[in-house]
Amino acid sequence: MQGDGGLSLDGKKIYIHAMVWGGARLMAAAFRACGLDAEVTPPSDAATLEIGSRYTGGDECLPARITVGDYVRVLLERASEADRIVFFMPGADGPCRFGQYAIHLQRLLRQHGFQGTGVLSPSCADGYRMPAALHRTGWRAVVASDILLKLLLQHRPYEIRKGSADELYRECVEQVAGAIEGGPLEPGAQMRALRRALVACRDRFRALPVRRDPSTPLIGVVGEIFCRLNSFSNAELIRRIEEYGAEVWLSDVGEWIWYSHAEQLRLLGLTGRGFSREALAARVRAWIQHRDERRLLEPFARDFAGYAEPSMREILAAARPYLPQQGAIGEMVINVGKAACLARRGVDGIVDISPFTCMNGVVSEAIYPLLSRDLGGIPIRSFYFDGTQADLDGDLGVFLELVRSYRARKPVARPWPWGGRRERPQGRLARAYS
Ligand code: SF4
Numbered sequence: 001m002q003g004d005g006g007l008s009l010d011g012k013k014i015y016i017h018a019m020v021w022g023g024a025r026l027m028a029a030a031f032r033a034c035g036l037d038a039e040v041t042p043p044s045d046a047a048t049l050e051i052g053s054r055y056t057g058g059d060e061c062l063p064a065r066i067t068v069g070d071y072v073r074v075l076l077e078r079a080s081e082a083d084r085i086v087f088f089m090p091g092a093d094g095p096c097r098f099g100q101y102a103i104h105l106q107r108l109l110r111q112h113g114f115q116g117t118g119v120l121s122p123s124c125a126d127g128y129r130m131p132a133a134l135h136r137t138g139w140r141a142v143v144a145s146d147i148l149l150k151l152l153l154q155h156r157p158y159e160i161r162k163g164s165a166d167e168l169y170r171e172c173v174e175q176v177a178g179a180i181e182g183g184p185l186e187p188g189a190q191m192r193a194l195r196r197a198l199v200a201c202r203d204r205f206r207a208l209p210v211r212r213d214p215s216t217p218l219i220g221v222v223g224e225i226f227c228r229l230n231s232f233s234n235a236e237l238i239r240r241i242e243e244y245g246a247e248v249w250l251s252d253v254g255e256w257i258w259y260s261h262a263e264q265l266r267l268l269g270l271t272g273r274g275f276s277r278e279a280l281a282a283r284v285r286a287w288i289q290h291r292d293e294r295r296l297l298e299p300f301a302r303d304f305a306g307y308a309e310p311s312m313r314e315i316l317a318a319a320r321p322y323l324p325q326q327g328a329i330g331e332m333v334i335n336v337g338k339a340a341c342l343a344r345r346g347v348d349g350i351v352d353i354s355p356f357t358c359m360n361g362v363v364s365e366a367i368y369p370l371l372s373r374d375l376g377g378i379p380i381r382s383f384y385f386d387g388t389q390a391d392l393d394g395d396l397g398v399f400l401e402l403v404r405s406y407r408a409r410k411p412v413a414r415p416w417p418w419g420g421r422r423e424r425p426q427g428r429l430a431r432a433y434s
Contacts, residue, residue: 007118009086014038014120015074016088017067020229022148022173023253026141027088029177033185034134038088041070044232048073049387055108062233062355062387063226064101071105075114083116091123092260096330096359133185139257139289140194143296144176146252147198150304151205153238157247158210168208172201191295199299206303217246217403218414220342222335223353224360225256227385234353234385240392241351244400249307249347251338254293258312259334261286266325306415310341318344321374322367331360336367339380346414349379349403356386376410379403 014031016038018024024040031038044066052069060068071087078085089102102121109117122130130138148169156165179197184190219241227233228251238248261282268279297304310318316325319337339350352368354361361382368380379402383392 007086007120009036009118009120011084012037012086012118013081013084014086014088015041015071017041017070018043018230019063019226020145020149020253022169023142023145023229025173025177026145026180027138029180030134030137030141032181033137033183033190034131036134041074044070044230048232051076055112056104060104061097061358062385063224063230064097064104065387066226066230066233067101068105068108072108075109075117082114086118086120088120091121092330135285136187136288136292137180137185137190140190140292140296141180142253142257143293144180144194144198145173146254146309147296147300148172148176148201149250150252150307151202153248153250154303154307155205155208155210157216157242157245158212160209160211164208168204172204175201191292195296195299198296202299202303212418214416217348217400217407218346219246219248219403220339220347220350221248221250221353222338222342222350222364223251223382224331224355224358225253227355227358228353229253233355233387234383235390235392237351237353237383237392240396241400244396246348246400246403249342251334252309255309255312255315255334255338256331257289259315261289262312262316262325263329303417305417306345307417310338310345314341322371323363328363332363332367335360335364336371339364339368339371340375343375343378344412346410346412347378348407348410348414349381349399351399352380352382354382354384356384358384377406378410379406 014028014036016024016027016031018040021040021043028038028040048066048069050069051072052065052067055068055072056065067089071089074087075082075085087105089105091102092098102119106119109115109119151172152165152169155168159165176194176197179193180190183193221228221238221241231238238250241248264282265274265279268274268276268282273279315334315337317337318340319325319333322336323333325333335352339352342350350368352361352364354364361384365382368382372378372380379399381395381399383395
């Protein structure tokens with residue numbers, strides 16, 4: 001099988017960075033289902049940063065340092081297999097440095113004598129297209145991973161035995177990975193196998209002993225995709241928010257795919273190709289992906305009641321008064337739009353997680369005071385990370401105090417699909433959310 005740019009993948013081992021472990025594990029399963037050898041990089045640790053700093057110039061963003069650190073570490077440990085190794089590094093167009101990661105990695109490999117090591121870099125410019133079976137299975141893996149992570153975050157703050165939700169999550173990821181890599185490739189049969197595995201995981205989560213408390217604040221988390229999802233990069237901020245007695249609604253990976261699709265169509269339209277064969281193919285692909293996503297989410301209608309992710313159309317519309325899609329590109333648009341959508345769904349506060357000097361984070365932070373004012377004063381706090389130890393406790397304590405005070409006066413109740421007592425929505429600020 002060939003990757004993009006004619007890179008042959010036959011006989012190679014593809015390493016996928018564990019940006020979010022469950023997602024990388026399921027993506028590796030998707031590659032294996034298509035007859036390719038794929039593995040997840042080992043967990044990041046202090047050596048990651050040390051190696052990453054040695055092989056980068058200092059101007060790169062934290063995610064570049066971490067991915068380079070983890071990939072080079074694989075090469076240093078398996079130098080004799082270097083010609084068999086391919087690193088998975090998706091790219092992107094647009095103004096930020098993400099588009100340079102794959103190019104930088106390729107140059108670095110050549111400079112250090114690893115000419116035989118490949119970089120597989122599907123790009124958002126063409127909606128991350130890969131060979132058809134891999135594209136479809138990979139997309140299903142992304143959706144399944146988002147579902148399992150949502151289940152974990154819905155349960156972990158309420159678990160009775162500490163660590164039980166994480167244990168169950170890991171088991172479920174393995175169960176779903178097994179269904180992907182050991183199951184059929186034919187789309188209909190694969191969908192049935194995947195749904196069966198997800199329903200089994202759903203039922204196991206439903207049976208997890210928890211003690212729920214409807215007064216738990218719900219915090220929406222947006223921000224740079226790598227840093228918000230990679231717990232090593234963000235110094236376990238999600239877990240720390242939970243330790244402060246809150247639940248987290250973490251923005252999913254799928255939203256970036258939908259954003260890339262919207263951008264692809266916008267750019268085709270701008271260049272007079274809005275009704276071209278390319279645009280038609282992109283629309284058909286999106287239609288199929290939407291259908292797959294719906295089918296995988298159907299069994300979770302009860303579990304995710306009130307937690308449905310907003311569509312990209314809704315996110316872009318919510319961002320438009322602040323950062324219109326036509327004038328701003330990238331995650332800043334998604335972050336601002338998503339923050340507004342989450343506020344309307346009843347979250348009690350918003351956290352933005354970004355790497356230090358991240359352009360998207362800086363622009364979003366400049367918009368947040370205006371957004372907060374327009375949304376009845378919802379607390380929005382940006383946290384930046386650069387790989388050094390940060391004392392977050394003081395900031396988190398103050399933020400959670402603001403959250404509790406906002407919660408007492410906000411107009412929209414937080415979602416609570418588990419029955420029992422619910423907050424009563426208050427109408428005083430309802431206009432801000434209309
Ligand atoms: S989104 Fe931010 S951290 Fe990521 S590449 Fe762009 S500037 Fe760097």
